[in-house]
Amino acid sequence: MARPLSEEKRQAILAAATDAIATVGVAASTAKIATAAEVSEGTIFTYFATKDELLNQLYLELKDDLGRAMLATYPAKAGLRERAHHVWDRLIEWGHTNPAKNRAMKQLSVSDKITPASRNAGNAVFEEVNNLLSEARSGTSPAFCGAILEALSEKTVDFMRREPDRADAHKAAGFAFFWKGLTG
Amino acid sequence: MARPLSEEKRQAILAAATDAIATVGVAASTAKIATAAEVSEGTIFTYFATKDELLNQLYLELKDDLGRAMLATYPAKAGLRERAHHVWDRLIEWGHTNPAKNRAMKQLSVSDKITPASRNAGNAVFEEVNNLLSEARSGTSPAFCGAILEALSEKTVDFMRREPDRADAHKAAGFAFFWKGLTG
Amino acid sequence: MARPLSEEKRQAILAAATDAIATVGVAASTAKIATAAEVSEGTIFTYFATKDELLNQLYLELKDDLGRAMLATYPAKAGLRERAHHVWDRLIEWGHTNPAKNRAMKQLSVSDKITPASRNAGNAVFEEVNNLLSEARSGTSPAFCGAILEALSEKTVDFMRREPDRADAHKAAGFAFFWKGLTG
Amino acid sequence: MARPLSEEKRQAILAAATDAIATVGVAASTAKIATAAEVSEGTIFTYFATKDELLNQLYLELKDDLGRAMLATYPAKAGLRERAHHVWDRLIEWGHTNPAKNRAMKQLSVSDKITPASRNAGNAVFEEVNNLLSEARSGTSPAFCGAILEALSEKTVDFMRREPDRADAHKAAGFAFFWKGLTG
DNA sequence: GATGAATGAGAATTCATTCAT
DNA sequence: GATGAATGAATTCTCATTCAT
Numbered sequence A, B, C, D: 001m002a003r004p005l006s007e008e009k010r011q012a013i014l015a016a017a018t019d020a021i022a023t024v025g026v027a028a029s030t031a032k033i034a035t036a037a038e039v040s041e042g043t044i045f046t047y048f049a050t051k052d053e054l055l056n057q058l059y060l061e062l063k064d065d066l067g068r069a070m071l072a073t074y075p076a077k078a079g080l081r082e083r084a085h086h087v088w089d090r091l092i093e094w095g096h097t098n099p100a101k102n103r104a105m106k107q108l109s110v111s112d113k114i115t116p117a118s119r120n121a122g123n124a125v126f127e128e129v130n131n132l133l134s135e136a137r138s139g140t141s142p143a144f145c146g147a148i149l150e151a152l153s154e155k156t157v158d159f160m161r162r163e164p165d166r167a168d169a170h171k172a173a174g175f176a177f178f179w180k181g182l183t184g
Numbered sequence E: 001g002a003t004g005a006a007t008g009a010g011a012a013t014t015c016a017t018t019c020a021t
Numbered sequence F: 001g002a003t004g005a006a007t008g009a010a011t012t013c014t015c016a017t018t019c020a021t
Helices: A007-027 A030-036 A041-047 A051-071 A080-097 A099-110 A116-124 A127-134 A142-162 A164-183 B007-027 B030-036 B041-047 B051-071 B080-097 B099-110 B116-124 B127-134 B142-162 B164-183 C007-027 C030-036 C041-047 C051-071 C080-097 C099-110 C116-124 C127-134 C142-162 C164-183 D007-027 D030-036 D041-047 D051-071 D080-097 D099-110 D116-124 D127-134 D142-162 D164-183
Strands: none
Touching: A007 A030, A007 A041, A007 A051, A007 A099, A007 B007, A030 A041, A030 A051, A041 A051, A051 A080, A051 A099, A051 A116, A051 A127, A080 A099, A080 A127, A080 A142, A080 A164, A099 A142, A099 B099, A127 A142, A142 A164, A142 B142, A142 B164, A164 B142, A164 B164, B007 B030, B007 B041, B007 B051, B007 B099, B030 B041, B030 B051, B041 B051, B051 B080, B051 B099, B051 B116, B051 B127, B080 B099, B080 B127, B080 B142, B080 B164, B099 B142, B127 B142, B142 B164, C007 C030, C007 C041, C007 C051, C007 C099, C007 D007, C030 C041, C030 C051, C051 C080, C051 C099, C051 C116, C051 C127, C080 C099, C080 C127, C080 C142, C080 C164, C099 C142, C099 D099, C127 C142, C142 C164, C142 D142, C142 D164, C164 D142, C164 D164, D007 D030, D007 D041, D007 D051, D007 D099, D030 D041, D030 D051, D041 D051, D051 D080, D051 D099, D051 D116, D051 D127, D080 D099, D080 D127, D080 D142, D080 D164, D099 D142, D127 D142, D142 D164
């Protein structure tokens, strides 16, 4: 099993899958994904052994992408609130500017095709954030806080999308809620 | 005249669908649902014109069920915090004692088969709660608060399920987070 | 097996079947026919044991109807040409003013659901016409002539429908062709 | 690259469809057609997007086949009667030696699945014949004559099949009728 | 007798995957 | 390695017919 030749092609498949899954869910057919990726039906299976593997790898890529975005330019030396604010803004920005990725991740998250192993690996991305949050003295465990952070940011993005006029207000309100909940 | 439609059978189908969708998502086949409901494949379609209609009606039933549970024994005269606490407890209880309903609703919520009309009708259930929450002076709009409440309770139930030993702690921490976020 | 109560209902079913079959062919569902006849699905089967029987009886009724129309006011004493002309006019008139019956009969005629027995009985209707035609000295057998008459009149009606402006011309040309073919 | 579509397989499907439709009409199931064509059920749909498309393409192929047969060895320089006779003989021969094609075409012709576009294209085949016939001074329009020719030949073939002993007589009588009708 | 819910055997079509080219 | 035709199980939905009401 030589490594597949073209990382470019692999990314094209993943990108096409993201779009397809965002719209129709994990039921998106491999044929449609192949067409969108401008790749033949068979080629998908030289890059991913099965559709389930494609799904799991996409899930991981998206989590990784989100994690990378979240911690980019992370101000490690800043105060707790500032760092939390920074993470919040990155999270919202990612969700808001990447609707397809955002929706695809939601679909994948509820799918039974994603293995527990993938879920764990995906959550690992939030470890650093957990550390950050554990500094805040709160009754809630770090892992739980991380999950809440994700859930809140997702709902916030939903509302920003639903009411674009009040996007900034929602973004601020969402963080305020989070911060007060965490530390208030 | 003739045999009347049996509400019992309709409920059996919805219950079977709930279980099936909870495990495999909206891709659950009508054939499997029929078998689980102890009904013939064709019968599904005398109760629901299409699978999509079944999905939408189930979504509505679940929302309704949740709403009813949430507001059962609602202490209208009590203080704000007590009323919020009451709602929170009902919400958690519903999710925790009805894992299938809980998961099915999650699957349906992300599915593109649920029409905007159904979503609106489903959200209407939360109107009363919105009223409750709007009393609390907070920067967040009532609708947004309702959504946050739902999201938080879902995550809380997730963690209660994941770590049964700390179920009560999670439940309390979840409410504390919500209350502080709302009013803190 | 008491005789079904209502001849009226029976006719309603046959009429509805005629329309349905005219449009979608013998695949027309009994449910649709029942609805159109303003009768319940089950009732169809108290008047006709099976769908095939309905089809066969309808075929016979239509043939009978056509035969009756064809020989109505038949000028038994007139000359051969006049009598032939009379039959032709009745035939064309029937087809032209009863498009649904006309089309339904075409559909039934090519269907394998019509039994040989029904076909024979249906052809019997043309016996009298055969007698008429056999007077004309021609190489063609009476039965063959009858069939040709039917085929020609059908095509003529088709063209009258397709080109309504020239309906009368087609009608005349059709008869001219028939008469010359027969006697020329 | 990859396996090319096999014209052989396409023809096998069309041939199987011809037989199936000849016997049970356009209701012939794709599954049965596939089996008869020794092809898997799915394969039908790589050659024809839908069953309706299969039906329309088959209709066109049959018309084309008939047209080709009709004009094969056409004696363009011969006298009118001889040319007409030639066409008649080819028509009868085609119908008589290809009962399945003959019946399938009849079924397709009355089906509402055949689009107007297909019908037009199918009729185009008779254009050359129309030209031939228009030479004969007759009251009937060329298109109408073509239709009559088709109808007469079909009935003739029917009778030849029904009474094989008199096949030749019927064939001759049919032409005599046609010729007299046209020119008499 | 009339009704229409119940049934389950098909129906057309889709799809992940394999494999000949 | 890339391609896309081939496959057949699985899917949603339809339908003639039966039978409880």
